[in-house]
Amino acid sequence: MTEHSYSLTTQPAGPRARLSALALACRLAPFALLLAPGAGFAQQTDDPLVLDPVDVTAERAAVPNVTERSDSYTIGATSTATRLDLAPRETPQTAITLTREQLEDFNLTNATSALQAAGVNVQRVETDRTYYSVRGFDVSNFQIDGIGLPFSSEEQLGDIDTFLYDHIEVLKGANGLTANPGNPAATVNFVRKRPTRDFQAEAALSYGSWDTVRGELDVSGPLDEAGRIRGRVLAVQQDGDSYLDRYSLEKTVFSAMLEADLNDRNTALFGYSEQRNRPNGIMWGALSVYDSEGDPIDYSRSKSFAPDWAYWDTKDKQAFAELTSWLGGGWQSRVSLNYREISSDAEQFLAYGVPDADTGAGLFTYASKYDRIERQLLGDAYLKGPFQLFGRTHEAVVGTNWSRSTTRWSSYDDAFNIPLPAGFDGDYPRPDFDNGLTSGADYTTYRRSVYGAGHFSVTDRLKLILGANHTRLDSSGYQTGDEHSYAESKTTPYAGVTYDFGGHYSAYASYTKIFSPQHLLGADLTLLDPIEGDSVEGGVKGEWFEGRLNASAGVFRTEQENTPEYGGFDSGAGVSYYNTVDAISKGYELTLAGQITDNWEASAGFTHLFSLEDKEGRTVRTYVPRNYLYVASTYQVPQVRGLEVGGSLIWQDDTSREQGATAAGETIVTRQDAYAVVNAMASYDIDEHFNVALNVNNLFDEEYYTSLYWEQTYYAAPRNATVTLTWAY
Incomplete structure (x- = not known):
């Protein structure tokens, strides 16, 4: 609210x-x-x-929707869809929020585990690269505090730590208004923790399976007697091994912020954050899961082809500043400036091929020394507030944003096509990587946008949202020796309507266009054509207990041209390439989040795709589940003061991927049966400051593949547990 x-x-x-x-x-x-x-x-x-x-x-308060220490699984309002602060019931799309309470209850310390709990299908193709899909399409719109991240690297986002964020908002469906370029899947907005007016501090130490140790520190509060200057410092250190052979991860996260009331009307925020990942024994590609006869290969769940010298270090540095002004009459403006630098340094090893069904031979080598740096400069300014028209009060927002993103990468490859022995176990010597530059890229992308929207109160019950975004995108440079260049301008409209009825319910509908230039390469190693299409959604939302419990039921239809699908790996250029399909997704979605009783919190959702087909009616993207269910719930036991127990469930139906054909011409299909992963938690308040918690993941030790997005895959983690001791003041 x-x-x-x-x-x-x-x-x-x-x-x-x-x-x-x-x-x-x-x-x-x-x-x-x-x-x-x-x-x-x-x-x-x-x-x-x-x-x-x-x-x-x-x-309006500067930060009206803070979820930390709220003991809630829902939020009062979000602004991801339109920049206007709208309650879930007022937002004409499916909106899901992962609150700080839910993130902590289930120990969701990275984006991969967190987004699964918000109905996002996670496609973990390697140990350190992850794709996300919603409603059959890949998610490419990521934001921090509502500011879009242009063409962000999926390998970093796959393990972005959640400790720095108060909550994560997932707006499902297309959002071409504030998150241009438009994308039909979802917009994921990470909302930062901010300095608090009252002093608070928290420290946590956890120990988990495979000797994983994690320490957290969060201190926030006023820096002067009047509380006009406030600061916050957050830090994480994590180190541990893995269920996978030879894999380990060390992670360091740090953030510092300073917030100051310049006067009664203006507040400034300055901050810096950094995340460093140091994984060793990383997979590049995964496991070949079928043999020359098309039969599945039986591996242990710890199996990895990665040698112990392989690594993929990443560093994500962000500096940000913003000025928020209260202009009177309910009007507010905000100007934001962000600088982000993502760098990575890797030595990778790929074992590829199809093992012979009789001998087990047939795998070959490919090694690469890889360096990448992406520098992003982003600015955003908007003005929003109420206005009177025809005797009624409405709200409006107008704004502009721009960005410059420079990407450079280089690949030095070695150990080409060397046969590997049958039963290869990852034991391979490190190459010298002295063959010279194999491939590289250097290109710059500019984005300039203006947007505006109005939330019109047509009657007490009928509300209308109308808006548009006009964006110009320019890119120039080269990638893998070919020109990386385009210049596109596009206006994407947004329309939504809500109608309140029955005291607790609202009917809603929304429509928006899709437009997104791509940075992926086709089989000819040239840029894929831009994604274009449209999306429509409608349904009913409910709100009870003064907004503490929200639910929605909606149907959607999305049509998208030039949808990318992984096509394979070009060993000559050292890059992956993609094919395109024109896909139409139809389905429905149900959600529930919030407080059911005084002691019972829950978050749940179910997505069903009626169909995911091309324009000729052929089924596409078979590796995406057609049914996806998530449930998370906790209960504070009244008979034992301070005791909380809970559980969560992720279920998806069967998926498959056509892998080609055998020598006899029979189609090879890799299948993943439907599976359910159950997690459990228990937490006990020792006193008003100390809490001890136990989290058990994959409680029933389900065995399943992490993804069928690529032709190679590997097994997800078996049952594991973490114990955490937290001190809070």
């Missing part, structure tokens, strides 16, 4: 003082009327009662 704060004064009040002023005025008003001369019922007078005029002003 969007927070509103008020001030009974003829001068603008600071954000901190407004709420207390309103509360005091409401409490004293009845007594003031009773004590006023002539106001008592026993006294009558012919003179009318005249009160001095009172000026009531309304301002």
